[in-house]
Amino acid sequence: MREETKKGKRKEKKSRGRDVKEGKRGEERGDSSIFSKVKISMMQIVFSITYQWKDPLYVKVNKLTSTKTQLPYSYYSLPYCRPDTIVDSAENLGEVLRGDRIENSPYVFEMREPHMCQIVCKITLNDKDAKDLKEKIEDEYRVNMILDNLPLVVPVKRLEQDSPTVYQHGFHVGVKGQYTGVMKYHRDVQADLARIVGFEVKPFSVKHEYEGDWNGVNTRLSTCDPHAKRLVVNSDFPQEVEANKEIVFTYDVAFEESEVKWASRWDTYLLMTDDQIHWFSIVNSLMIVLFLSGMVAMIMLRTLYRDISKYNQLETQEEAQEETGWKLVHGDVFRPPAKSDLLCVYAGTGVQFFGMLLITMMFAVLGFLSPSNRGGLMTAMLLLWVFMGLFAGYSSARLYKMFKGTEWKKITLRTAFMFPGIVSGIFFVLNVLIWGQKSSGAVPFTTMFALVLLWFGISVPLVFVGSYVGFKKPAIEDPVKTNKIPRQIPEQAWYMNPIFSVLIGGILPFGAVFIELFFILTSIWLHQFYYIFGFLFLVFLILIVTCAEITIVLCYFQLCSEDYLWWWRSYLTSGSSALYLFLYATFYFFTKLEITKPVSGILYFGYMLIASYAFFVLTGTIGFYACFWFTRLIYSSVKID
Structure with missing residues (x-):
């Protein structure tokens, strides 16, 4: 030596x-x-x-x-x-x-x-x-x-x-x-x-x-x-x-x-193997989405301006009786939907998820969640999810009171337990499979207890606090009065069929993120570092704009066809992008991965099912609140006798 x-x-x-x-x-x-x-x-x-x-x-x-x-x-x-x-x-x-x-x-x-x-x-x-x-x-x-x-x-x-x-x-x-x-x-x-x-x-x-x-x-x-x-x-x-x-x-x-x-020191670790393709794809996706968003915004603004001007110029009773289009359903457009309780729960959960992601990405962009801090990203997301329960309870209670609901404790319990309960059930089954393989990936009992303690000890009380505050506030008033008898919806064209409209609406939001999704899946399942949070935050903003605009456009077409059942359809229109995400995950499984063991395949699809479900709640909530704001805006801008 x-x-x-x-x-x-x-x-x-x-x-x-x-x-x-x-x-x-x-x-x-x-x-x-x-x-x-x-x-x-x-x-x-x-x-x-x-x-x-x-x-x-x-x-x-x-x-x-x-x-x-x-x-x-x-x-x-x-x-x-x-x-x-x-x-x-x-x-x-x-x-x-x-x-x-x-x-x-x-x-x-x-x-x-x-x-x-x-x-x-x-x-x-x-x-x-x-x-x-x-x-x-x-x-x-x-x-x-x-x-x-x-x-x-x-x-x-x-x-x-x-x-x-x-x-x-x-x-x-x-x-x-x-x-x-x-x-x-x-x-x-x-x-x-x-x-x-x-x-x-x-x-x-x-x-x-x-x-x-x-x-x-x-x-x-x-x-x-x-x-x-x-x-x-x-x-x-x-x-x-x-x-x-x-x-x-x-x-x-x-x-x-x-x-x-x-x-x-970390430059070598964070070097992307396909950095040129990644940059080109992100820029290309950004340009396409921005172009479509600009076109959609321009068409919507011009069309709405013409409609509102025309409706406000109607003076005689005869002219008012000849009204057509979205103004005609003003007496039913704010009628509470079927399963309004469930809609309130999903909207509140989506707000919780949105707040968690927004703050996490902001901290990641600022460099506080570097891969050098192993487990820091997941820990931050879990803690933020727990504390965002305050906003989940507030949002669901406000919407519930607007629908003339009275049992706020019931809606609060469903908000606090439904989404986490479904995810926890899937996660528990997957953890049992991992434990059966004697893998170190099985979550220990002490960690499971800590997760349950965070859920019941912090998240649930915060949801109740937010719900109590939200329900105490005055109810949101509709810009127009709702008729006692619901109006009959005329027969719709084939392209306005709810299923077709919902499936079409999810394509554009998925198209805004699928390129970035490839790199995220690669980092998770092929054990590579992911550190381009700046691009991820940009894609997240594009996703928000895309979900909002595609939902508003399809909602406008729906109201023009005198179909006022927009509440759930607005949520499902952008939320359907989760279906395409799961289909893409299936494509990625068969083309990029070499998993052959049944347990490993179940783990993959189980975790991707959780991710797709979370993506559905996120995108659906963004589309719903965009459409909610849009309908209130246009019906408060016209004269209705």
Whole structure:
């Protein structure tokens, strides 16, 4: 083993050069699969921690993940080397729900102290261990590690010469290829301190042999010469995974000074592989939607101005009797709809969801919800959902009182329990399936209890407070009086059929988000980082405008056809975009994912069903309130005797 000491900058520079050469020699070596020898190197750090020479660097291990099964497992569920005592790191609510299980490991390095063929432990596989390891390799599971809050990455060079290096999150339990390792740090020359700016690992497998009896980490390997800085044997013969076989785990560590600044530590992690396509698609979608929105707004303004001017100029009784169009149904347009209680519940829930998303995206755009804070996004969304219960109760109560409702406690209970209850039921069934697979992704009982406590202890009382305040306020007055006897609705044209109209209305809102939806699904199901919240916030604003405008247009056409049953149709028109979202999720499942196991497929469609249901509530509420504002505006602008 070579040791570096602080004997001047010249010797340090010379030693650093040798480390780089070691990495280059490793690239020329033909190494192959199954994690028996690990090379660990570094990339960036979230917290600005400076290290002196030989300061210890502690590597933590996280869950094993696979894009083929979507079932995470604990790192120590496989026969890997263990520390004397396994200590779980403190995890927030979002990390637990994501299935993160962060624990300590036996991998402890010294800052700027390279090692070659460092022995970690020796393990003899039994039948169960060999079977589990083979299954994880077949399912393409990846090992995830953390150093100073930086996730481990594996650099993968693209075939194109000018293309930047792509970084894969985690390394496969079993892989084949050429691998080397380099640990990077950024040095403060004046203070002679360093910050970790890189964490890379490139595993390969070799069937180690040793001389004499096993003597722990002091055993001399006959397959690796640390002084020659090379493997003695040809690594084309990897360690086999068989019962009663011994596996010797070793690792190499090399250091290299990097020009990467601490402030840019996450740039590599957040690099999108298809960034040009992403930018082009977003801009293209934005231009199309803005063009359609401008056209719709212009047509609506001109048409409404002409209608209102014409209606206000009618003076004689004969002219008034010849009224046609949307003014003719003024006596029925604000008649309470069927199932008005349910509409109030969904409207209030949609307001709660809208407030949660709006505030979450604002914080994300400002940089408070960086991926470096694992689980922070999900934790923030859950807490905001709980506190937004105040606005849910207020909105549902105000609408309920406008419909002449009197049992406000009943509507409050339904607002507080219906949507969360349905989602919790689906989530519980999925969690039972995950638990049956003995996956670390199963939510523990203590976390389930915490979620129920947030729901019943905070959200429900806030819904009651908001509902009480909303019901105490004066009822919203209609701009026109409602007739006692409902008017008969004339026969409608085929294109005004409710089902056809609703399905057509959902296309445009979905078209505004489906490109961004691809990247969101990729980040969730292919375990990639998503950090373009600026574009996401822009798409969210486009979605709001699109839902509002398409609902207003179709509502206007409906009223012109003398059909005054607009309440539910306005909600379903934009809400139907959730159907297209689920259909797209189904298309994504069969074209982009390689999930074959039934349980994994049920998990995918179960979670996407929850997402689609939430999207229905969100978009439906936006369309409903836009149409509600529109109808009140136009009927308060005309003279009605």
